[in-house]
Amino acid sequence: MDFLITFLNGLSLGGIYAMIALGYTMVYGIAKMLNFAHGDIIMVGGYTILVFLWINPIVAIIASVIFCMLMGIVIEKVAYKPLRGASPLAVLITAIGVSYLLQSIAQMAFGSAPKFVVIADLGTLKIGEIAIGYSTIITLACSAVIMVGLNLFVKFSKTGRAMIAVSEDKGAAQLMGINVNNIIMITFAIGSALAALASLFFLLKAPTMTPTFGALPGIKAFTAAVIGGIGSIPGAMVGGLLLGVIECFAQAVPAIAPYTDAIEFSILIIILLVKPTGLLGKKRREKV
Amino acid sequence: MALLEVKNIEVYYGVINALKGISFEVNEGEIVTLIGANGAGKTTTMNSIMGFIHPKNGEIVFDGKNIVGMPTNKIMRAGLTQVPEGRRIFAELNVYENLMMGAYTSKDRSQVKKDLENIYSLFPRLEERKTQMAGMLSGGEQQMLAMGRALMSHPKLLMLDEPSMGLAPILVSQVFDMIKHLNETGTTILLVEQNAEKALAIADRAYVMETGAITLSGTGAELAASEKVREAYLGG
Numbered sequence: 417m418d419f420l421i422t423f424l425n426g427l428s429l430g431g432i433y434a435m436i437a438l439g440y441t442m443v444y445g446i447a448k449m450l451n452f453a454h455g456d457i458i459m460v461g462g463y464t465i466l467v468f469l470w471i472n473p474i475v476a477i478i479a480s481v482i483f484c485m486l487m488g489i490v491i492e493k494v495a496y497k498p499l500r501g502a503s504p505l506a507v508l509i510t511a512i513g514v515s516y517l518l519q520s521i522a523q524m525a526f527g528s529a530p531k532f533v534v535i536a537d538l539g540t541l542k543i544g545e546i547a548i549g550y551s552t553i554i555t556l557a558c559s560a561v562i563m564v565g566l567n568l569f570v571k572f573s574k575t576g577r578a579m580i581a582v583s584e585d586k587g588a589a590q591l592m593g594i595n596v597n598n599i600i601m602i603t604f605a606i607g608s609a610l611a612a613l614a615s616l617f618f619l620l621k622a623p624t625m626t627p628t629f630g631a632l633p634g635i636k637a638f639t640a641a642v643i644g645g646i647g648s649i650p651g652a653m654v655g656g657l658l659l660g661v662i663e664c665f666a667q668a669v670p671a672i673a674p675y676t677d678a679i680e681f682s683i684l685i686i687i688l689l690v691k692p693t694g695l696l697g698k699k700r701r702e703k704v
Numbered sequence: 705m706a707l708l709e710v711k712n713i714e715v716y717y718g719v720i721n722a723l724k725g726i727s728f729e730v731n732e733g734e735i736v737t738l739i740g741a742n743g744a745g746k747t748t749t750m751n752s753i754m755g756f757i758h759p760k761n762g763e764i765v766f767d768g769k770n771i772v773g774m775p776t777n778k779i780m781r782a783g784l785t786q787v788p789e790g791r792r793i794f795a796e797l798n799v800y801e802n803l804m805m806g807a808y809t810s811k812d813r814s815q816v817k818k819d820l821e822n823i824y825s826l827f828p829r830l831e832e833r834k835t836q837m838a839g840m841l842s843g844g845e846q847q848m849l850a851m852g853r854a855l856m857s858h859p860k861l862l863m864l865d866e867p868s869m870g871l872a873p874i875l876v877s878q879v880f881d882m883i884k885h886l887n888e889t890g891t892t893i894l895l896v897e898q899n900a901e902k903a904l905a906i907a908d909r910a911y912v913m914e915t916g917a918i919t920l921s922g923t924g925a926e927l928a929a930s931e932k933v934r935e936a937y938l939g940g
Binding site for chain 2: 574577578580581584585587588589590591592593594595596
């Protein structure tokens with residue numbers, strides 16, 4: 417029974433990692449950059465929920481998603497777009513700078529002490545011996561819906577296919593009449609919306625928020641994206657779920673629980689050694 | 705008035721002067737070809753027209769509008785498209801999805817459906833393979849797909865960059881027959897080719913490029929008969 421509960425908790429945590437990892441992987445696939453400020457969007461989402469929670473939780477969640485989308489779009493326009501075509505290192509350093517900027521702004525606005533953001537007390541579901549938090553169930557269900565929805569969107573919508581086209585060949589995509597800037601903007605908006613939802617699910621699990629809240633889940637989700645193969649949407653999902661399950665099982669065993677983070681990052685190193693492109697990553701076909 | 709008029713464009717890559725003020729024109733209904741050796745500036749010329757490269761000086765007038773400085777996706781919407789060198793089909797999309805990408809700017813669904821049927825009748829091979837990932841196609845099929853995809857947008861001017869590159873000789877002939885056929889059914893064509901013999905055979909007019917400049921021009925037949933062209937490009 418414990419095994420099943422740990423597994424479900426792992427999938428639920430993994431679902432959140434997958435949501436964040438999708439932001440990394442989609443932005444990488446389409447804008448060919450590592451957006452290290454992505455984790456901090458989770459934090460922005462958390463504080464936005466805090467600010468609007470007095471109205472009611474649903475309004476707060478919607479406000480958080482919208483605010484994060486706008487934030488993602490603005491950050492891309494102001495910080496990254498002027499660097500299009502610059503060296504990857506310059507873009508990377510800018511992203512790290514944006515990350516610190518967001519953390520500092522949050523610290524000025526909300527202080528560095530943890531804030532409690534109690535969205536709802538959902539209670540626990542008990543079936544015989546099994547006791548599982550409703551937050552876990554909701555997270556699982558929502559992340560499943562989001563992942564299926566995102567896959568359908570990318571595969572079947574015109575915009576989704578344009579995203580595939582841009583990620584594969586920007587020049588050829590432009591020849592189809594696709595406005596690459598718009599596609600990049602939409603990608604940032606979707607990634608940021610997913611980060612906002614991730615913060616919601618984190619807060620349902622543990623209702624505290626700090627200015628550096630996004631750092632660790634951010635880096636873990638990035639790890640998940642790389643494990644799955646950065647640039648690959650199914651890869652981010654698989655990587656996220658895998659990492660979440662590993663994390664929960666490691667924490668369930670007292671002897672290795674303190675080394676959970678080390679174990680996760682070691683798995684990254686091992687996978688990269690065996691398969692440098694990640695589990696589902698494709699080797700870029702050389703063009704003739 | 706010419707459909708496309710290139711006036712004195714100059715392109716620099718850093719300090720290298722890749723195009724030294726070239727001028728030419730394409731009239732509606734024509735096949736015009738640019739021939740020349742590797743590095744003569746043919747692809748640079750196309751990329752300048754398509755807006756991938758912005759010339760330092762000169763004008764490119766398409767359909768009465770100067771398109772220098774316009775982004776590629778807007779130039780495409782103005783009715784100009786290119787089958788790029790190396791085909792550049794979307795390997796991760798299937799054949800049908802690739803063709804639909806070509807119709808990205810079309811709003812009229814029933815028209816798109818008709819266009820798709822038309823492409824399938826031009827290239828029956830594509831219909832047979834419509835659910836296959838484009839990356840799995842052979843070189844010749846990829847070339848057909850790239851042409852079909854470009855045609856889905858009803859370009860006023862279709863530019864083809866080295867369409868015969870890397871194809872088996874029998875396929876090369878097919879590609880040139882298809883270009884001729886497309887032209888006869890109303891598409892104006894600008895063709896860049898290293899296979900000068902085949903290109904001149906179907907072209908109404910032709911320009912010879914050498915190291916960033918146009919050195920000769922005339923009708924396809926004139927250039928095919930010219931001593932200089934025969935020596936340099938047609939193997940004597």
